Amino acid sequence: MQRLVRASIDLEALRHNFALARSYAGRREVWPVVKADAYGHGMIEVVRALADADGFCVADLDEGLALRGAGIRQPILVIQGAHSGAGLAVAAEAGLTLGVHGAEQLDVIERDAPKLSAGALRLWLKIETGMHRLGLEAAAAREARDRLSGLAAVAEIGMMTHFACADSAEHPLTEVQATEFGMAMRGAQGPISACNSAALLTGRYPHDTVVRPGIMLYGASPLLGRSAEDLGLSPVMTLRSRVLAVKEVPAGRNIGYGATWTAPERTRIGVVAVGYGDGYPRHAPSGTLVRIGACNVQILGRVSMDSLTVDLRCAPEVRVGDEVVLWGRGLSVDQVAAAAGTIGYELLAGVTPRVPREYLGGESG
Numbered sequence: 001m002q003r004l005v006r007a008s009i010d011l012e013a014l015r016h017n018f019a020l021a022r023s024y025a026g027r028r029e030v031w032p033v034v035k036a037d038a039y040g041h042g043m044i045e046v047v048r049a050l051a052d053a054d055g056f057c058v059a060d061l062d063e064g065l066a067l068r069g070a071g072i073r074q075p076i077l078v079i080q081g082a083h084s085g086a087g088l089a090v091a092a093e094a095g096l097t098l099g100v101h102g103a104e105q106l107d108v109i110e111r112d113a114p115k116l117s118a119g120a121l122r123l124w125l126k127i128e129t130g131m132h133r134l135g136l137e138a139a140a141a142r143e144a145r146d147r148l149s150g151l152a153a154v155a156e157i158g159m160m161t162h163f164a165c166a167d168s169a170e171h172p173l174t175e176v177q178a179t180e181f182g183m184a185m186r187g188a189q190g191p192i193s194a195c196n197s198a199a200l201l202t203g204r205y206p207h208d209t210v211v212r213p214g215i216m217l218y219g220a221s222p223l224l225g226r227s228a229e230d231l232g233l234s235p236v237m238t239l240r241s242r243v244l245a246v247k248e249v250p251a252g253r254n255i256g257y258g259a260t261w262t263a264p265e266r267t268r269i270g271v272v273a274v275g276y277g278d279g280y281p282r283h284a285p286s287g288t289l290v291r292i293g294a295c296n297v298q299i300l301g302r303v304s305m306d307s308l309t310v311d312l313r314c315a316p317e318v319r320v321g322d323e324v325v326l327w328g329r330g331l332s333v334d335q336v337a338a339a340a341g342t343i344g345y346e347l348l349a350g351v352t353p354r355v356p357r358e359y360l361g362g363e364s365g
């Protein structure tokens, strides 16, 4: 492998985080969320490493089909569902469970379900409880349940919702959503699913039968004000690269595009082979930390496409070729994300395809 930047994916850490999710879930089923290439970690590798998961959640049909194509046999929830008769048929054929969030999807199902064999469809109605993104209002969901339960092709009708503010442990909207969801579910028979990582860890909704953790499995914190380490989570991805060049910049000279940082004195700098072309956030400001050896050093100036510059004044021993950790072991992705004004999810999912992923810890536990 010639590229200096790489993402190491620690499958032992993934399994550790999954075990923690299971311990919080109690008797509920755990369906890891592996959409967006498992938040940048590699969907197939992640799913294979979580062989004892009860099911998986993906965003769209293509992701679900990719899992079936890789031989994954557990139930798979396609959160956004199908949008056409063809999509419905493909999902039925592949045994994918479809989210249903809108009237148009219901129309497609009613129109095309009679063309499918009996019991071919598993559907989870997404209930609008306060997120105001996707979902059926409670009354529409009850009506939908009545309509769908009359169709021979429909084998299962589940109910799901998604919390908007569960990351903030005391936020009152979670209680409002939980109450709304409880009312919409009256009389429901099938699976019930509400909890994301944050709601699972804070016990905000213990009444569901299937939980859908995502970010916690990858070792980042889903909760504002609580670090991943504090929650007992281990980072799964460590993004690493190496020092490409070391040099001294005279006092008064600028660094990088836009000349946004000026050396106040003669300054020893290092140039690291990683940039926004790899998914490192361009908007990470001067002062954002990277780790070299046992030392955290600061970024200076703007992040370029293939490199960034760091301040080596407090790390005189650093040489060309030394390893640099951008996030992961020793420097949490949440810390880097906070410095860059974003969230760990975006950084992890944003690592670009040109970054090789290397997998540590074997395929399954």
Ligand SMILES: Cc1ncc(COP(=O)(O)O)c(C=O)c1O
Binding pocket: 033, 079, 162, 195, 196, 197, 198, 212, 213, 214, 215, 216, 222
């Ligand atoms: C519908 C749904 N459920 C569950 C999750 C998992 O959330 P988290 O990664 O915060 O655990 C997501 C993530 O965006 C989602 O969209």
